[in-house]
Amino acid sequence: MPTETWTIKRLLQWTTDFLQKKGVDAPRLTAEILLAHILKKDRLYLYVHYDQPLTLYELATFKKLLKRRLSHEPLAYIIEEQAFWSLSFKVTPAVIIPRPETERLIEVSLEIIQQRGLTLPWILDWGTGSGVIAVVLGKEIKKAHMVATDISFPALKVAKENAFKHKVKIDFVLARDLTLFKSTVFDIIVSNPPYIKTEDIPTLAPEIQYEPIEALDGGEDGLKYIGYLLKKAHVYLKSKGYLIMEIGYNQRKSIEKLIASLPCWKGALFFKDYAGLERVVVIEKNHG
Ligand SMILES: C[S@@+](CC[C@H](N)C(=O)[O-])C[C@H]1O[C@@H](n2cnc3c(N)ncnc32)[C@H](O)[C@@H]1O
Structure with a gap:
């Protein structure tokens, strides 16, 4: 992943393309869930703050989590959360x-x-x-x-x-x-x-x-x-x-x-x- 400054919008677009090429399920959703998790915000926040630049720390953390997902680790384990019956459960x-x-x-x-x-x-x-x-x-x-x-x-x-x-x-x-x-x-x-x-x-x-x-x-x-x-x-x-x-x-x-x-x-x-x-x-x- 290039190390220049990235906005939420650019990172989401880049990751979606990348995950799609790698054959990962639901690439856009995966990118959004991972980024929202790192920023400790909900997914709506991402859309309202498209132009927010990400810090180097946020980018490095994102890259780490992305690697785990690419090794097939389930998203729910990475973010330690799963929706069930419209509730959020720790997993x-x-x-x-x-x-x-x-x-x-x-x-x-x-x-x-x-x-x-x-x-x-x-x-x-x-x-x-x-x-x-x-x-x-x-x-x-x-x-x-x-x-x-x-x-x-x-x-x-x-x-x-x-x-x-x-x-x-x-x-x-x-x-x-x-x-x-x-x-x-x-x-x-x-x-x-x-x-x-x-x-x-x-x-x-x-x-x-x-x-x-x-x-x-x-x-x-x-x-x-x-x-x-x-x-x-x-x-x-x-x-x-x-x-x-x-x-x-x-x-x-x-x-x-x-x-x-x-x-x-x-x-x-x-x-x-x-x-x-x-x-x-x-x-x-x-x-x-
Ligand atoms: C398929 S999981 C179901 C977990 C959860 N109820 C769900 O639906 O997501 C089966 C569960 O049974 C537990 N289990 C396996 N053998 C068991 C046993 N002999 N006595 C009690 N629980 C057992 C496992 O540790 C696991 O948590």
């Missing part, structure tokens, strides 16, 4: 970057809670990561009692920061299974568990390789944790409770087969995401 490499499919999981969960008329629900978010599910459900259902677990202590630290930032009370628990809970306490167990087949992970986009493996790896068949929850979650659900999970787009058949072998469940409903893929499953506990 670090200790947690996966929340995805739009997970917003669908939350929408479906809210529909179920409303349909059932649950006004004071006890909800467990299993594998909370950055805490997005627990925080959003806690915000949307004011009287919910939210509990969130994760196997990762650094992830729980991020989730706690997000709960604090959004003023949601959540009981966080470091745990690898459900056994520390009393039976039949929860109305809903919601989870976006790791569900990618181990062998598929290295074939995924280079950006995904920056995300924590324990958040992605669903074992040999991708069903290690989905299977675990299907086998155990009913014990911790109240009568008429629900297990609601995000799943892989091609996992419906295997999940149906598993459910059919488990009399603890009444049946499953599958919901599509906005790309038309079945990405959410709702399973009702068999109380008969």
Whole structure:
């Protein structure tokens, strides 16, 4: 990058062209987000201050962040922030970057809670990561009692920061299974568990390789944790409770087969995401 004085406008134009040539997604947006982050301003500020010259320090910092993005590091990790459900969440490499499919999981969960008329629900978010599910459900259902677990202590630290930032009370628990809970306490167990087949992970986009493996790896068949929850979650659900999970787009058949072998469940409903893929499953506990 040339070292002469640069204005916001020139730097944005130059970076957009540069990123486009390098094949980086959303080049203009990336340039704007990085520059706004460095200037500690919002993106609108850039447009209103097009002619503002940048200092050498700002330029050097920009160059450093640009290099990280060119090495495929996700933008969210570089700026330590991701928008989700119109809120801003802290993210670090200790947690996966929340995805739009997970917003669908939350929408479906809210529909179920409303349909059932649950006004004071006890909800467990299993594998909370950055805490997005627990925080959003806690915000949307004011009287919910939210509990969130994760196997990762650094992830729980991020989730706690997000709960604090959004003023949601959540009981966080470091745990690898459900056994520390009393039976039949929860109305809903919601989870976006790791569900990618181990062998598929290295074939995924280079950006995904920056995300924590324990958040992605669903074992040999991708069903290690989905299977675990299907086998155990009913014990911790109240009568008429629900297990609601995000799943892989091609996992419906295997999940149906598993459910059919488990009399603890009444049946499953599958919901599509906005790309038309079945990405959410709702399973009702068999109380008969
Ligand atoms: C796919 S990420 C979901 C994170 C977050 N809920 C979201 O939707 O963005 C799965 C999470 O499950 C956690 N996890 C993996 N194994 C676990 C286990 N045995 N017990 C609890 N959490 C686990 C991972 O650390 C990770 O944070």
